[in-house]
Amino acid sequence: VRTIIWAAAGGLLLGIAACEPATVTEAREQLQRGRPDTIRLAIPIADDTFDISDFELEGETTIGDLRAIAFVPHTLEAAVAPGLAVAVEEPKELLRGDVDFGDLEDAVQGTTINTGRVQLVVRNTAAVSVVLSDFTLGAVELTASGQVPRDAFGDPVYQTDTQGNPILVPVVDPGQVTLSIPGGDSVSVSLSGPSLLDRIVHLLLDDRRVAVIAAGTATAAAGQPQPGARISLTFHLVVGLDVTLPDTGVVFTSGSAQEGLGLEQQEDIDDLVSTVIRAAAGAIIENETPFGVVVEIAFAAGDLGDVDVFQVPGAVTLDPVTVAASQVNATGRVTQAVTDTAEIAVAGQELPALLGQDFTASVRVRLMPGSGGGGRSALGLSDRIIVHARASVDVERGGGQ
Amino acid sequence: VIAVIADGALAQAVPERSQAARLASGFRRWPVAGVDPFRHVFWPAFGLVISGGGAGWNNSVNAEDLGALIFLSDETDNPSGLLPSDYLNLIGLVPSGQGLSGSAQAEGGVSLGGALGRRLSIAVSAQGRGYGSATIDESVVRFFQEGNAADSVFEVGETSGTALATAEGGVHALIHLGPVSSVDGPIVTVGFGGRYVRPLAYGRGFLDTDSRIFVTGDSIAANVAAEAQYAAEVDGADTSFKFLPTGSGFAADFLVRLTWPTAGLAVEAMVANLGSVTVEGVRRETVEFAVATRSITEVADSLDVLESETQGLDNTVDLTLPRIVRFGASAWANRILQLDGVATLPVGGDFASPLVVELGSTWRFVNALPLRVGLLLDGRQGIGYTGGVGVETSNFLFRVSGGSLGGFLRNATGAVGRVELGFLF
Numbered sequence: 001v002r003t004i005i006w007a008a009a010g011g012l013l014l015g016i017a018a019c020e021p022a023t024v025t026e027a028r029e030q031l032q033r034g035r036p037d038t039i040r041l042a043i044p045i046a047d048d049t050f051d052i053s054d055f056e057l058e059g060e061t062t063i064g065d066l067r068a069i070a071f072v073p074h075t076l077e078a079a080v081a082p083g084l085a086v087a088v089e090e091p092k093e094l095l096r097g098d099v100d101f102g103d104l105e106d107a108v109q110g111t112t113i114n115t116g117r118v119q120l121v122v123r124n125t126a127a128v129s130v131v132l133s134d135f136t137l138g139a140v141e142l143t144a145s146g147q148v149p150r151d152a153f154g155d156p157v158y159q160t161d162t163q164g165n166p167i168l169v170p171v172v173d174p175g176q177v178t179l180s181i182p183g184g185d186s187v188s189v190s191l192s193g194p195s196l197l198d199r200i201v202h203l204l205l206d207d208r209r210v211a212v213i214a215a216g217t218a219t220a221a222a223g224q225p226q227p228g229a230r231i232s233l234t235f236h237l238v239v240g241l242d243v244t245l246p247d248t249g250v251v252f253t254s255g256s257a258q259e260g261l262g263l264e265q266q267e268d269i270d271d272l273v274s275t276v277i278r279a280a281a282g283a284i285i286e287n288e289t290p291f292g293v294v295v296e297i298a299f300a301a302g303d304l305g306d307v308d309v310f311q312v313p314g315a316v317t318l319d320p321v322t323v324a325a326s327q328v329n330a331t332g333r334v335t336q337a338v339t340d341t342a343e344i345a346v347a348g349q350e351l352p353a354l355l356g357q358d359f360t361a362s363v364r365v366r367l368m369p370g371s372g373g374g375g376r377s378a379l380g381l382s383d384r385i386i387v388h389a390r391a392s393v394d395v396e397r398g399g400g401q
Numbered sequence: 402v403i404a405v406i407a408d409g410a411l412a413q414a415v416p417e418r419s420q421a422a423r424l425a426s427g428f429r430r431w432p433v434a435g436v437d438p439f440r441h442v443f444w445p446a447f448g449l450v451i452s453g454g455g456a457g458w459n460n461s462v463n464a465e466d467l468g469a470l471i472f473l474s475d476e477t478d479n480p481s482g483l484l485p486s487d488y489l490n491l492i493g494l495v496p497s498g499q500g501l502s503g504s505a506q507a508e509g510g511v512s513l514g515g516a517l518g519r520r521l522s523i524a525v526s527a528q529g530r531g532y533g534s535a536t537i538d539e540s541v542v543r544f545f546q547e548g549n550a551a552d553s554v555f556e557v558g559e560t561s562g563t564a565l566a567t568a569e570g571g572v573h574a575l576i577h578l579g580p581v582s583s584v585d586g587p588i589v590t591v592g593f594g595g596r597y598v599r600p601l602a603y604g605r606g607f608l609d610t611d612s613r614i615f616v617t618g619d620s621i622a623a624n625v626a627a628e629a630q631y632a633a634e635v636d637g638a639d640t641s642f643k644f645l646p647t648g649s650g651f652a653a654d655f656l657v658r659l660t661w662p663t664a665g666l667a668v669e670a671m672v673a674n675l676g677s678v679t680v681e682g683v684r685r686e687t688v689e690f691a692v693a694t695r696s697i698t699e700v701a702d703s704l705d706v707l708e709s710e711t712q713g714l715d716n717t718v719d720l721t722l723p724r725i726v727r728f729g730a731s732a733w734a735n736r737i738l739q740l741d742g743v744a745t746l747p748v749g750g751d752f753a754s755p756l757v758v759e760l761g762s763t764w765r766f767v768n769a770l771p772l773r774v775g776l777l778l779d780g781r782q783g784i785g786y787t788g789g790v791g792v793e794t795s796n797f798l799f800r801v802s803g804g805s806l807g808g809f810l811r812n813a814t815g816a817v818g819r820v821e822l823g824f825l826f
Contacts, residue, residue, distance in 0.1 A: 020468035027469035031490040039489075039548035042618035047695030271484040282618075388695060390618035397489040397546075 032398025038277060039395050045281065046389040052289065052379055058100035063117055063240045067379040070119075071237040072098040076214045079230045082128045082223035089156070090233075091140070091148050091211040096204050099239065103254045107367050108243065109205045110250030114332070114376060115240030116197025118169055122179065123186040126229035128221040132179040135216025136168040137193070137235065139200050142209035156213050159199045169193040171216065171233075181231065183221075197239050212237075242332055242378035245369040249294070253310075255362035257303040261355045269355045273348065277394040280345035285323050286386035288337040290377035292325025292368035297344065299361040301353040309362035316350045325377075328370030332378035424768065426588075426660055427516070429667065429731055431773060432743050433787045433802045434759055434817045436725055438654040438673050439592050441512040441823070442524035442573045446795065448825035450512045458782055458806045458815025459503030461495040465811040492545045500542055500559060504534035504752060506723075510569075515825065522575040529601065530569060532723060532752045535562035538608075544616070553617045557625065561607035563751040565720060567678060571596030573654065585663045592656030596676075600648045603680045603718070604631040605751070621700055622693040628712075633684035635714055640684060650678025652722055665733040673725040680720065685712040723752035739763040747780060755780030759804075761787060769794050773802055782807035782814055798823035 021027040052067055059070045076090040101108050118137055124130045138158040140148050149157040158166035169191050173179050181187045203210045214233055263269050300315040309315045321344055327336035346354065353359050369375045425445030432440075434456060441450045462470070470491070473483050495501045507530070514524020540555035549555075573594030580586040609626035632646035654673035661667070686709040692700055729743035741761040748754055761775030773789035786809050789802025799822050806815030 020472050021465075024473065027472045028487065028490075030465055030469035031473075031487055031494070033466075033494075037493065037546070039546065040550040041544075041548045042550065043616060043697050044619050044621060044695045045697050268484060271486050275486040275489065388619065391697075392618060395489060397486065397493045 037397055039397060040392055041395070042390055042392040044389070045391045046283075046387055048387050050385045050387065052381060052383040057102060061238055062381060063115055063238055065381045066115060067241045067381055067383075068115075068117075068238050069099060069101060069241070070239075073234055073236045074098075074212070075232050075234040077230050077232045078214075078218055079228075080124075080126050080130050080218050080220045081229065082126060082220045082226060085217050085219040087216075088135070088218050089213060089215040091156075091213045093142060093146065093209065093211045094200065094204060094237075096207065099201065099204065099237070101205075103252060105205060106252030107250045107365075108201060111243035111245050113198035113201060113239055113243055114194055115242035115378065116192075116194040117238045117240070118191040118193050118196070119188070119236040119238055120171060120191060121186055121188045121234045122171075122181050123232045123234070124181040124183060125231070126183055126220055126223075126226055128183045128223035128226075130181045130183075130221070130231055131219045132171055132181070132231075133177070133217045133219065135171040135179060135214070135218070137171060137191070137196065138166055138168045138213050138215070139196055139203070140211050140213055141203055142211050144209075146209060148211060148213065156215070158213070159196075159203075161195060167193075167195045167199055169196050171214070183223075194240075197237055200237065201239055240378070242376070244332075244375045245367060245377060247369070247375060249292075249366045249368040251364060251366045253308060253362055253364045255307065255309055255360065257305070257358055257360045258299075260301075260353075260357055260359045262357055263355045264357070269352050272355055273351050275395050275397070276347075276351060277396055278345055278347040279351070279391070279393045280343055281389060281391050282341065282343035283387050283389040284339065284341050285388075286337055286339050287323055287326055288334055289379060289383045289385060290326060290328045290332050290334050290370035290373065291379075292370070293323050294366040294368065295321045295323075295342075296364040296366075297321075297361060298364075299353055299359050301356050301359050303358040304360040307360065307362075309360055310364060312360075316346075316353055318344055318346065318350075325368050325370045328373035328377060330373060330376070332370060332373045332376035333380055334370065334383060335372070424736065424765070426662065426667070427522075428771070428793050429733070429739060429763075430669075431741070431761070431763060431771075431789070431791075431800070431802070432727075432729065432759060433761070433773070433775070433789060433804050433819065434743075434757055434777060435727070435745050436506065436508060436530070436674060437671075437727075438526075438571070438594060438596065439573055439575070439656050439671065440821075441526065442514055442522050442575055442592070442594075444515045444522075444798065444823065444825065446825035447515040447517060448513075448798075448823050450798070450821060450823035451510075452512070452819065452821040452823075453507075453509035454817070454819030454821075455505065455507030456815070456817040457503070457505035458779070459501070460499060460781060460814065461501055462491070462814065463808060463811065464805075464813045464816075466491075466494060489545070492542060495542045495546065497546070498539065500539035501537040502535065504754065505531070506533075506752070507531045514573075520577050522577070523572065524574075525572050526570070526596075528569045528571075528596075529566065531564070531566040533562075533564040534752050536560060540614075544614075549616045549618075554613060554615050556613045558608050558610035558612040560612075561605070561751075563605040563607075565603050565678070565752075566601035567650075568599045568601050569596045569652070571652075575656075580662075585661065587659040587661050590656070590658040590660065592654070592658070592671075594654045596652045596654070598650035598652055598676065598678045598722070600632070600646055600650075600678055600680045602632065602642075602644050603646065603683065603720070604642070605629070605718075620693070620695045621697065623690055623700070625690045626687065627690075628685060628687045629709070630683050630685050630716070630718060632680055632682055633714065634682075635684075640714075643682065646683070647681040648679045648717075650676055650720075650722070652676035652678075667729075667731045669727075669729040669731075671725065671727045671729075673727075674722045675724060677719050677721045680718045681715070683716040683718045684714050685716050686710065687712055721750055723750065723754065724748050736768065737765055739765075741775070755782075759787065775804075777804045777806060777817070779806050779815070784808070785813060785815070787817070796825050798825060 078088040298309040427443040510528030512526040538559040579588040612625040615622040634643035658669040688709040726746040733739040743759040758778040775787040777785035785806040787804035791800035803818040805813030
């Protein structure tokens with residue numbers, strides 16, 4: 001480089017070698033000759049539509065046009081005998097890992113689930129039809145040893161509602177009081193059970209041991225004896241993302257280590273810190289979801305592992321960013337989208353943490369309910385967020401003639 | 402006409418037997434800047450001259466800036482090298498409202514010839530010459546100097562770079578006539594010559610003049626077309642830059658000089674480098690980039706898949722050599738001091754150069770040891786300075802001269818230089 005530059009300049013110019021400064025500081029000051037100036041460069045960084053239906057979640061499914069998350073399916077079995085009415089009581093413990101709300105877990109804990117269904121497939125291996133009567137699904141909190149708690153009559157102690165009534169979902173044909181399964185056949189029914197799902201989810205997220213109990217009477221029609229005949233109930237618990245939030249919203253935090261800009265030399269970092277006056281990412285957000293959000297971000301240099309960076313001494317905490325919630329109706333569905341603007345900016349001594357090899361960030365999100373739904377917000381499949389994002393950077397330079 | 406007027410108007414300022422009159426007229430030509438194909442044929446005796454020279458300038462970085470850049474890029478002195486702010490500051494050095502531009506010319510070679518008696522001078526020469534220029538559009542510079550807060554449309558089509566190297570062989574002759582009209586009348590020197598030009602290397606890149614970029618915080622639209630040309634060597638699927646491509650050209654040079662030895666005055670007009678050179682086997686590659694988006698990611702994705710399109714492997718390019726039109730005048734009244742004024746008119750095209758006026762003085766306190774001091778006025782760079790020293794004897798000649806453009810030493814944004822070593826028989 002030296003040779004090329006000298007050659008280009010015409011090395012014949014007498015005395016040019018004397019122009020080389022003595023120190024790095026002098027050299028930099030030379031290039032900064034003239035008045036300083038501040039430049040703003042702005043570029044669009046995103047123009048994307050995020051459809052809720054495109055988000056991939058573990059166990060994602062739908063309830064109608066509502067976004068939902070399904071538990072891992074489980075199966076219960078009970079023996080039946082032609083011509084006999086058999087009392088059935090089969091418990092099945094659910095595990096915390098049977099459902100995954102991801103980063104929304106903390107948020108779900110603070111909400112009330114308004115939509116939940118039990119997708120039930122009942123298979124009858126007997127040659128004759130079976131009728132399920134007084135058949136219900138309920139939830140119990142297991143004892144520490146995994147036993148079903150029972151009352152003085154030996155009945156399971158089901159979870160109850162606020163009135164003290166057991167939360168039970170009747171297993172019936174639509175409009176009937178029983179469920180009939182033809183011989184050698186299976187029947188699928190979808191049962192509404194928001195209270196049951198709400199209770200199960202909250203118990204699981206509270207690290208309690210929970211079991212679903214199928215109980216009732218299975219009556220097989222008369223026929224030839226058939227050893228091994230049984231009915232099996234395979235149930236999917238499906239939680240609709242139709243929740244009621246408190247007015248103050250619910251908060252959840254996620255954090256992870258991120259790659260920084262990768263500068264290794266402290267001089268490079270110092271240079272950018274002194275050059276970049278302010279870097280900002282701003283967005284115009286068209287929110288067509290029933291939620292509003294208040295986002296806080298904290299970050300600190302280095303890979304700090306699984307920590308809440310908000311609690312790390314010296315961490316940089318940026319000003320909260322708020323995106324207003326849409327108007328919703330009584331069922332929590334979006335009736336009118338809202339357009340809002342948001343901006344995150346870093347400046348000065350907030351920058352160095354982002355410029356090294358790694359940094360760790362925590363994001364604290366306060367999920368706010370939609371406006372007009374009494375706290376209820378239901379996430380539909382057609383809901384979406386449209387983001388027009390831009391980045392701008394203000395840099396300072398010398399020079400100018 | 403000039404001769405008649407001068408004959409009547411000019412008094413005899415230099416007696417015939419004076420020291421000033423004894424100086425060979427060929428030594429009185431000493432232009433520092435620019436190509437001069439008649440430089441050596443003017444010399445007073447037959448001889449061999451080896452010479453080399455060059456000129457380079459830019460409109461932004463002066464010598465002291467250059468020293469700073471060199472210092473900062475030197476790994477020993479500064480392990481971090483150039484920092485982002487250095488590049489920003491460097492862009493800030495481009496004068497407001499201008500693009501970044503620079504050009505260079507260089508020549509070197511050998512010449513055999515000189516005066517053959519009083520009336521005729523002739524010389525053959527073999528030279529290598531190089532021309533290069535580059536311009537980055539003012540809009541590109543403005544984007545980095547001022548950002549896009551106030552202006553969002555950047556027309557970038559005035560961005561180009563060209564380099565041409567040639568090998569040349571030629572013959573130049575001078576015919577000296579006169580004195581015309583009277584013994585004190587002018588000696589008229591008519592010069593002409595031609596050079597066979599062979600391309601050594603050629604490369605050119607430029608953006609289409611309609612190229613423009615629109616950048617706001619909300620959207621980016623770009624419509625940029627670029628073309629690269631270079632003499633190529635194709636070996637199967639591989640294409641590489643080819644030196645000494647096929648092609649040729651011819652350049653003609655003309656000169657008229659009137660010298661009044663006894664009046665101590667000379668005027669001169671030269672038109673040189675008239676001609677062109679054809680370069681064959683030129684590969685043309687074009688690329689067009691058109692995007693309109695609201696996401697920089699899409700721009701990056703588009704650039705990732707951008708591919709050039711070969712427009713042909715065997716194109717022929719005709720390049721017009723940078724014409725030289727130069728007028729000069731010299732005056733001397735004694736053996737010590739000679740004053741010169743030389744104006745080289747501006748020229749456009751690929752190797753555009755501005756009007757350059759050289760005001761020089763040659764001091765001969767010792768006849769064989771001339772000293773040169775002068776000013777170099779450049780249409781773009783401003784005032785520069787020239788200087789030189791020489792040894793001129795009847796058998797040996799050595800000159801080294803240089804100059805700065807746009808300022809003196811540390812403030813210079815360009816430089817010219819030349820070394821000549823001659824042996825006269």
